[in-house]
Every structure is written in C-alpha cells, then in structure tokens.
Amino acid sequence: MTLETGASAVDEAAGVPSRASLRSTFASRAEVVAGGALVLCAVLIAVIVPLIDPAAATAVGASVPLAPPGSDNLLGSDQLGRDQLARIAVGYGISLTIAVGAVLLAVVIGGLLGLLAATANSVIDGVIMRVLDVVMAFPALLLSIVVVALFGAGTEVLMLAIGIVFIPIIARVTRAAALETFQQPYVEAAIARGARRGRVIFRHVAPNSLGPVVVQASILIAVAIMLEASLSFVGLGVQPPTPSLGLMLSTGRDFMVSDPWIVGVPAIAILVVVLGFTLIGDGLQTWLDPKKRAVAR
C-alpha cells in the first residue's frame, strides 16, 4: 500500500510540463486545425457550389468535354461535358453524408455494445466480443459488398454497410476505454452511493471514456470515404448519374491518357478530405492524451 502524501516528488513534477510534451501539444493542436481547415474546405465546396448552379453536376454537354482546368471550368470537365467542380461538390456531399452517417451508426451501436461489454458480467462481455470478432474477421470491402448485395445499392445501404464494418472497431475502443474508467475511484464512489447501473454508465463511465472514441471516429470517417469510393469504383456504391468521387475515378479511367485531370481531380478531392480527417484524428489523439494526465492532477 502506498501512503500517498501530497508531498511526493511525482506530484511536484507532474504539474510541470516537459519541453517535449509542450511541443507535442502545440503540434497536435496545429494538426487538428490543419485537418479541420481541409475538411471545412470540402464542406464549403459541398454546400456552396451546388447553390450556384444546382444542375451543373448532371448537365451533360454543358461544357466542352475533357477540358482541362481553366476559366470556363475551374476544375475541368469530364467526358460528357459536365463540370468537374460541380460534380466534386455533389460527390463530397454524398461521400461526407455516407461517411458521417456510417460512423454515427457505428458510434451509437458500437458504443453501446462496448459500454455493455465493459460494465456487464464476463459472460455477456465474452459473448458480445466473440460475435464482434467474427464480424471483424471479414475484410471490410467484402463485408460491405455482401450487405450491398443483400440490400441493393444506394446511399442508405452504403451507410449501413460501412457502419456494420465499423461497429466492432468502435465497440472495442469503447470497451477498452470504459474498462479503464470503470476502475476509477469516482465510479466506485457513485456505486457506493447507490447509483443505479444506468446512471453509472451514462453519467460517469461514458463521458469519461469519450476521448479514444472521438479519435477513432475521426479516423474512421476518413476510412469510410475511401471505402465508399472503392465501392463506387467497382460499381457497387452510388449509381450514375449521381456523382461520387469513386465513380468519377472509375469512369475517368478510360480517358486518363488524354486528359489526366479527369482522374486527377477526384483523386485529389479524396486525398484532401481523407487527409483532413486523419490529421484531426491523429492530432486529437496526441492532444487529448497528455491533457488527460494534466487534468487528473
């Protein structure tokens, strides 16, 4: 038993940040801001551009086909004369909706499952985790293809498919964080004071376990965007004429040689938004970790 007094060396040192940790806090904050800026760009494009000309994304022949980026078409035009910028904008809208929707689904269901596994008895924990292990054993793309095959293509189905892939991942992260929180004295204090299970879980365990989940969710949004692009690329995602970044890549393949911009533009668009979310997630992870230790003192 350690007799913890207020006067231990650890206590005194813990209040003082080392140069290394300060550098990482600064860098991580910069990461989050940079990532946020990229995501914001994508969101703005998705929202504003369609307002300017709602039909441009599907207006066949509105522009000269396969035009490189220029004054007529800021990001060029595709093989059917549709403005790439307009298509990117709509594609962003759809990709972001699907990605965020899928992750939200995973967070709600996976989060609940993780909380349950962490706070219930070992039998329930075991059952939940083994079922999730099975789901996780399937490669992401394969699993989503199966779901799409079962329910047909479409935005909602894609959200479901990708969400299902993510549920075990979020559940695992939530469970680990919740397990740690559950050991904390303040949780035991709440139980000792007669708090019911629900209160303990939702008022004490869940809010204090959010950190790792938020980090994972940010990264998963990036993954979701790529998954959706992949599915659309193989024709199992969003159906034409609705633009999707992956679909644009796929159809543009045939014209790649004469007009590299036709695949370059959607590729960069995907890159921007994936990078954005990855930076946010990564930055948050570094930012939240030492801060948690600082707050605890």
Added chain:
Amino acid sequence: MTDLLVVNDLSVQYAGTSRPSISGVSMTLAAGEVVGVVGESGSGKTTLGSALLGLLPQGARVEGSATFEGLEILGAPERVLRPLRGIKLSTIVQNPATALNPSFSIGSQMIALLRRHLGLSKVEAREYAIHWLGRVGIGDPERRMSSHSHQLSGGMNQRVVIAMALALSPRLVIADEPTSALDVTVQAAILQLINDLIAESGSSMVLITHDLGVVAQMCSRVVVMRDGAVVETGDVDQIFHAPRTDYTRHLLASQPSPRTLEELTDD
C-alpha cells in the same frame, strides 16, 4: 571545518513554466551533518534534490551555484558528475521500485554497482553485497540475493536501496522522502537504520521530507522551504522550540500528534 556542500542562490525554472520552481535557495552542509529540508508539496524541496544530483529534466534553466567539496556540480557535464555519483554522492528515493530494476535480481544489481565503483572481482562483490544486505537488516541475505524487487515488501526494497546507497560509503547522501511510502513501524526501523549507518560511516545527509517528526529525530539542522524559497534555516532545537517565522510556527502547529498539543507547545 570547510563545508562539504555549499549552495548559493540557486534558482531552477522548468521549461515551459512562467516562474521558477525554486529561487534564491542557499544552504550549507558540513561533513557529518544531517540537514533536513522540510516543506509541503510545491515547496520546491524535491527540485532542490534533483538539482543537486544533476537530474533536472532537459530545458530546465538553472542559476546560482552548488559546490560539492569545492567542485561546482550545477550544470556540470556528465563526465564530471558520473565519477561522483554513487561513490561520493548517492541518493535514496521515495519509491524503491523506481530505483530497482524489476528484471534483474537485487543481488546482481548490487554486484554490478560494487564492481563498477569499487573495482571488486565478482566473488568479492558478491560477498560484500551479502554483507551489506545483512547490515540493513534483511534476514537470510545470501538467499535474498537472487530475489527480485517485486518479491520483496516495500520495506525490504527500501532497505536494499539504502544498502546500495551506503555500501560505497559516500560522503554525501541525498535522501528524498526515503520513508514516506512505508508503514509507520517499518519507517521507524528504517530511520533507525539510516541513523546508525550514517553515524558509523561519517557520511553527511540531506534529508528531504514533509514529515516534521522525521526531521526532528534525524537532523541536526533544518531548512524550511515554502513556494520555492527558503523561509528559515536553523538548528533543529531552535526551529522546533523558537521558530522565527510565522510559516514555521504554522507548520509546527498543524502537526497532528498522538501526544497532546500541550506537550508540543512548551516553548
């Protein structure tokens, strides 16, 4: 008699903080003395210990001077400090687990230490180590040589740490809360042990602690610290019976004691 340790106007500011952790700290220590540095958390007493041992984290700004046997040890390069450590200047820390490597047996750690600093052969070092384990009150020392720190109680681990600190007969030992993590009966035994060994070897000690009882029973002089500065220095009887500052008085008054307050305030 020249002082063994002279600290003059020492200030330490950790990287990224807005004010120094300790400032203007001065103290002296003569050979054979046990000086207590006492204060509550945040007083800076541990920072003082780290500064003297050259163990401050990177980027800490240090001002002032600290000389050991006339040699400046503040900000001295490793090649100057390393020969001093262990042989001239050693340390006892609060948590023995941080001083002992759990992957190696305590015997092998002691042997390594003795061989490195005293140049003994393996056989000689082993014998000396067993002898010291016995001296610090560890029963069946020969068998214990192969134990690992996690197999021993906190009190026993602290005895091992003390053995390692004192086996080299250092001139100066810096002990930072050496008994705070121990039960009171174990603490009593360890304090007595330290007392006996220090007296025997003529080593000096800087004893950093928050516990006034420990200070009263172990030290000949006391340095009282608060918020990074020295509040009062004096000989132990004067500090306890004729404190000159309000803070020292306040510190004395808040000691809970099994004896009644009347016994404590008879000055």
Added chain:
Amino acid sequence: MTDTPILRVDSARKEYDRAGSPGRFRRGERERFVAVDDVSITLARGETLSVVGESGSGKSTLGRMILGLTEPTSGTIEFEGVDVTRRSSRQRRELTREMQVVFQDPYSSIDPRQRIEDVIREPLDIHRIGTAAERRERVLEVMHQVALPERMTRFFPHQLSGGLRQRVSIATALVVRPALIVADEPVSALDVSVQAQILELFAEVQRTTSVALLFISHDLGVVREVSDRVAVMRRGRIVETGTIDDVFDRPAHGYTAALLSAIPPADPRLPFTPIHYTDE
C-alpha cells in the same frame, strides 16, 4: 433501555482465493488469504470509532464490507438492527441513504467531468429527494456547512486543491443527512496543514450533527482529534479496542504500544524509541 447500536459487525471474515506465488505452478494449490479474520465491532449512534492499522491490516476491507462493496465470507453485519450482510442491490441502494462514504484520494474519487454542484447533488438525485429547487437549496446549505464558497458550485474538480476537493466529498456525504459516514483514509492524501483543517471539519460535523463516523486510518496521530473510541487492527484481527485515552495512554497490546512508539515525535527534545513488535 439501551439504544440499538447503529452498526454491529459480528465475527466478520473475508477470505480471498489466491493462486500460489509466481514460480510454483501446482494444480489445485490455491492459498486462502484471510484479509479480515473474525472481527467484531459496534458503533453507537452519533459515536466516532476509528479503525487504525498499517498496510495488510484489513481495515479497508472491513470498511468495504460495511459499505456493501464486498460481501463477507462469513459473519454478520447489522445496520440499525437489521441484518444487511447479504444485501440485494435494492437494499444496498436504500441503505446508502443512511450510510455514506468519504474516500481517500480527492484527486480520483470525484468525477472530473462534473461540476461541483452536480457532484454534491448526486445523492439527492439518486434517492429522488426533494424538488430541483429544494435540492439546490440543500447543496448550498451543505457547502456552507463545509465552508465551501458558493461561487464554487460551477467549478470543475481540477480547479480545486486537494483539501477543497475533500470538502466536496464530505459535503456529498452529508447532503442526504445519513446516520453513518464511513471515511476511508480521508486525510492521507493531503498535506499536513490541510489535514489539520479537514480534521477540524470532521470535528465540527460531529459537534453539529448526530452522524456516527467510522474513521479508517493508518495514522494514529490523525485519529486522536476526532475519535471517541479506537480499534487497532493487525493482519486482519482487532488487537485492541478502547476509548481514545485508554488506548493512547495505557495501550494494552504490544502492537499498539509499538505503533504509538513508532511515530517520530515532532520535537527533537522528545525521545524516539520505537518498540519492536513480533507476534509469537
């Protein structure tokens, strides 16, 4: 006519299964570790009993059994005359209205994400006592009782020092006006001068309310100020019980004498002659 003691523990025992020490893998060989060995104590209404012991004494385990956080292997626990040894979760919850707790570490026993007023109000929410306005009133009342300034209601725990956080814990324990508070090492994690303030607060609470207090501590010096009676534990057993004066001035058991003598007096003029105790 005698008052029923508010708490009566009768021959409580807590055993744990413990696998053999590392390096000895023998199938089926499991040691039983006895944390609490046949302990009986009584606590009268409004009284303060301190349970003192070093590490391994079992005092914390005893406290947890009383609080219902762990069940005794054998023996009984009676609260206000009712056997609560094997509590149902419903019974456990109802009991907490009358039996509250103050934990040791103020840095980890308060939810870092809740504001102070939410922390203190929680027992009222759990037991659904009063309207929202009445709860708010009661929180302010109890904050005043523990000398916490009203402006701290919206603060977060990390904004408060250890001593202030411990006041929050005490306020939380008092808010439902329990009959018994179990305080498990409530001052051990605090600076000495802050300890004195918190002990003074406990003394004040004793004076102004009729709450009974079970004060668990490793530090004999600390308990003197707040206790009526003391029980000394060692290795799961109670070696001595008595009034504060009896135990301190005329310890009947060798271990108690050793414990008392082991505390270095904060006065260089007083002798320091720790008695060494071993059980035969």
